[in-house]
Amino acid sequence: MSLLAVTDLTVTFGRGRGRSTLAVDGLSFSLDEGETVGIVGESGCGKSVTALAILGLLPRRRVTVDGSVVFDGRELLGASEAELRRVRGREIAMVFQDPMTSLNPVLTIGRQITEVLERHFGTNKTDARTEAVRLLQQVGIPDAARRVQEYPHQLSGGMRQRAMIAIALACQPKLLIADEPTTALDVTIQAQILELLRELVVESNTALVLITHDLGVVAGLCETVFVLYAGRLVEAAPRHDLFARARHPYTAGLLASVPRLDLPKGEPLHPIKGSPRDTIPWAEGCAFAPRCPREVPPCRTGPPPLGPAGDEWWHQVRCVNPVPVVSPTPSSTEPPS
């Protein structure tokens, strides 16, 4: 049984007067204990909304969440607020993009860690404080005994993000959801935080869902990658397959549009035409069709199904005219377990 199974997740934002926006449209995926998956997509593709929906953090007014989110055998959608509180922070923790706005500015870093421990484990103040210092040391904050008394504004961006990871790890959650954890940081600090996440996932066997727009970030960290476009999964594959043989024109387009440092200079960039705003509703056809270089008439006749790419059942793609495999040398010949 998988640790987290999301089935047919649909999130609709009502905009009044009967109008509504489908932010996430029938999304299904699952992950096992200790697994790391990446959810990749551009702004507006529904990746952050998915994370919030899993944790039941979306507002109830005007937002409809359908489908099923089963975590460790329990259904989270429709669970009571009391039940969700037991899960949030303790079993599923979240790290947000901007550590300045998601930490409480009027509480010390230490208090924000001890709060979690006291709430979930009933730890007494002294023990919680010792544990807070240990956690800050674990995430690589120097001089943790002093830092524990400081407020968020006294820390640098990288330090704040480390502190947020320390808060997330306080209860040794089974699942960590990180929403763009390094986007607000400089590259050298990003490398530090990614290295930290990599170590933590290996050492503590925590499952990780990493949400990002940066394909480079998932390439080094996530075993499985899900690519989202306009609220739907368009491609899902183990990372080696995805990066070596992207089958969906959108994934292939993303890879071709970023300059790569390891390739010689002077390679022309191949942008995707249009912008993420140019979509058609999935009910009428493929939402990516207006921007797609491989569009064929069937693309606009109905929603394309998600299915295996060729014989590889572990490589799923939602496209009627997928990109042909250029290099027939698969990097991993065995299907993943």
Add this chain to the structure above:
Amino acid sequence: MTAPAPLLDVRGLQVHFPITEGVVIERRVGAVRAVDGVDLSVAKGETLGLVGESGCGKTTVGRAVLRLIPTTAGTVEFDGEDITSLGGERMRRLRRRMQMIFQDPYASLDPRQSVGAILAEPFRTHGLATKGTSMEARVRELLDVVGLPANAASRYPHEFSGGQRQRVGIARALALNPDLIIADEPVSALDVSIQAQIVNLLEDLQERFGLTYVVIAHDLAVVRHISDRVAVMYLGRIAEVAPAQDLYDHPLHPYTVALLSAIPIPDPEVEEARERIILAGDLPSPADPPSGCRFHTRCPFRQPTRCHDEVPELRELRPGHTVACHWAEKLEGLRP
């Protein structure tokens, strides 16, 4: 390549922002040395990339070059003329020839002006506006050059996506046929699939109009793609300047090496095989920069005393490739 006279020549540029205390009587208690001795030169038709992390002073250099903020010391020469102390009308005239593209296309366009009015404003400001159809024709031409439809002129910024707004920003910069364009993070606010469109557009325009660019960015992959030469800044100073490809093939400064190794590459095979240099700690404060080499507090190759005591000067170690590190030659052999 014979070296023609540079279009832009910056010598010993310093920009310090005062730190003051007291409400009624302001006392100066220190200075943020945002830019502290920067030399740069850009030849006509060339693209210089200026990279570094937040707080390294790259944006301040760009603004000081355009005289948008006052300089503390040093000279900026544009086309052979020292503009550091140029005032009034002469500076205004010169500004036509140097333009800027800003990072955030959401914040840098006036939401209450139509795109047509935004593009006509540079002409009005410089007294070049003409009445009626010839102005409209020029606006249409500008829109066409950046790949926007002619009907965009009557629409407002909020009606456009981020990529299209950045095109409007570029059209505005092009309006007065400038020689030099300083682009401050021109693509970092855009979606990944849009970034390449803007990068390609900038390259096309350069070829078409013979523009000279200074591209300020933190994304080294984008900078290498677009630049002829790249300057790496650290804490207000230049750490290394080199032809773009040479910088990536033979980085000489330990900071450049670390910066390059920190950039994720979208290929798992490459990612697994790479040797990563993780720098410890954060950028020190530019209000109290470290002594000697400013990078010595984080440098994995730091040597005793000299790095701490002596400020390294930029030295040319390869053709056109200068580096400010005492031990650059020795380190080259140490790296894979």
